[in-house]
Amino acid sequence: MHLSDNVPADAPATADWIRRAPKAVLHDHLDGGLRPATIIELARACGYTGLPSEDPAELAVWFRDAADSGSLERYLETFAHTCAVMQTREALFRIAAECAEDLAADGVVYAEVRYAPEQHLAGGLTLDEVVEAVNDGFREGERRTGGRITVGTLLTGMRHTDRSLEIAELTVAHRERGVAGFDIAGGEIGNPPARHLPAFQHLKRHNCHFTIHAGEAVGAESIHEAVQVCGAERIGHGVRITDDIQVHEDGTATLGHLAAYVRDNRIALEVCPTSNLQTGAAKDYATHPIDQLRRLGFRVTLNTDNRLVSGTTMSQEFQHMVDAFGYGPEVFEEFTVAAVEAAFLPLPERRRIIDEVVRPGYAAL
Numbered sequence: 179m180h181l182s183d184n185v186p187a188d189a190p191a192t193a194d195w196i197r198r199a200p201k202a203v204l205h206d207h208l209d210g211g212l213r214p215a216t217i218i219e220l221a222r223a224c225g226y227t228g229l230p231s232e233d234p235a236e237l238a239v240w241f242r243d244a245a246d247s248g249s250l251e252r253y254l255e256t257f258a259h260t261c262a263v264m265q266t267r268e269a270l271f272r273i274a275a276e277c278a279e280d281l282a283a284d285g286v287v288y289a290e291v292r293y294a295p296e297q298h299l300a301g302g303l304t305l306d307e308v309v310e311a312v313n314d315g316f317r318e319g320e321r322r323t324g325g326r327i328t329v330g331t332l333l334t335g336m337r338h339t340d341r342s343l344e345i346a347e348l349t350v351a352h353r354e355r356g357v358a359g360f361d362i363a364g365g366e367i368g369n370p371p372a373r374h375l376p377a378f379q380h381l382k383r384h385n386c387h388f389t390i391h392a393g394e395a396v397g398a399e400s401i402h403e404a405v406q407v408c409g410a411e412r413i414g415h416g417v418r419i420t421d422d423i424q425v426h427e428d429g430t431a432t433l434g435h436l437a438a439y440v441r442d443n444r445i446a447l448e449v450c451p452t453s454n455l456q457t458g459a460a461k462d463y464a465t466h467p468i469d470q471l472r473r474l475g476f477r478v479t480l481n482t483d484n485r486l487v488s489g490t491t492m493s494q495e496f497q498h499m500v501d502a503f504g505y506g507p508e509v510f511e512e513f514t515v516a517a518v519e520a521a522f523l524p525l526p527e528r529r530r531i532i533d534e535v536v537r538p539g540y541a542a543l
């Protein structure tokens with residue numbers, strides 16, 4: 179490939195401001211963003227022999243190829259390898275600390291990183307010990323970056339298991355110590371979110387925040403259930419809300435009642451374009467619905483989903499959007515402010531990050 183084939187003339191300048199632009203990510207999976215070299219070292223330390231390669235560069239490519247299959251179910255298989263090396267306090271602490279460092283190096287100033295505690299019990303840790311190890315790792319990562327990033331965690335319940343109420347209780351128990359909220363993830367087909375209603379009711383009783391993966395593999399009915407039956411404050415992905423939007427020949431659009439409800443109530447969509455391409459939820463960047471949703475006034479946020487598995491970073495997601503839609507810094511400022519506004523943080527803290535970090539950072543670009 180020749181660089182001139184698809185890199186615009188101003189690419190270096192673009193790459194420079196993208197790197198410096200303050201970013202906020204609300205949808206990033208801890209077990210989908212490990213450093214390849216760390217996976218290999220931890221696999222050796224814990225005796226895990228299932229890795230497809232012991233070379234960091236090769237391993238990174240393997241993850242991306244496996245995820246490029248176009249199937250959500252296959253995409254989720256890649257996590258067996260990362261979770262295999264995330265079974266001790268030391269491993270979880272290190273992975274969380276490195277996650278904070280990597281995000282900060284990419285210009286992320288606020289992150290909510292999610293993981294499913296129940297997937298880290300094979301080494302004998304309790305659920306509470308898993309949460310403490312990850313939280314301690316993030317505090318260490320924040321410290322190493324000199325406070326350039328603030329990280330909260332979301333505890334994920336898995337759609338296909340029956341532990342969501344327990345994980346919701348764990349979320350409430352650790353809410354004052356680094357846990358910002360709760361999420362439901364895993365294969366969407368055949369596992370509707372309302373199966374986990376007791377978990378959501380527990381969170382509501384305790385005034386706790388939660389988001390739900392919906393509208394990725396299943397259409398608008400999944401988003402309807404997440405918002406109206408379960409009470410989700412944000413939607414993970416949510417791109418299939420377009421099923422409830424009719425676009426006319428003249429470019430205008432008519433929103434169905436669900437789409438209007440989501441837009442009018444400012445329910446944030448945690449959009450992850452590269453991940454959507456890999457799971458088949460979108461065809462390519464140029465036709466990805468993010469631009470249409472933004473122009474229709476939805477609260478759109480831009481996210482990575484799985485940095486290792488999708489071979490992406492926040493800067494790369496920015497670059498894809500620049501290439502596809504010609505976005506300049508003002509649009510990324512809009513995405514970043516939207517993400518911080520939708521963060522599971524106290525309002526004064528959200529305002530502080532926007533006024534003291536995000537706005538001045540964009541003004542300086």
Ligand SMILES: [Zn+2]
Nearest residue numbers: 207391414483
């Ligand atoms: Zn996700």
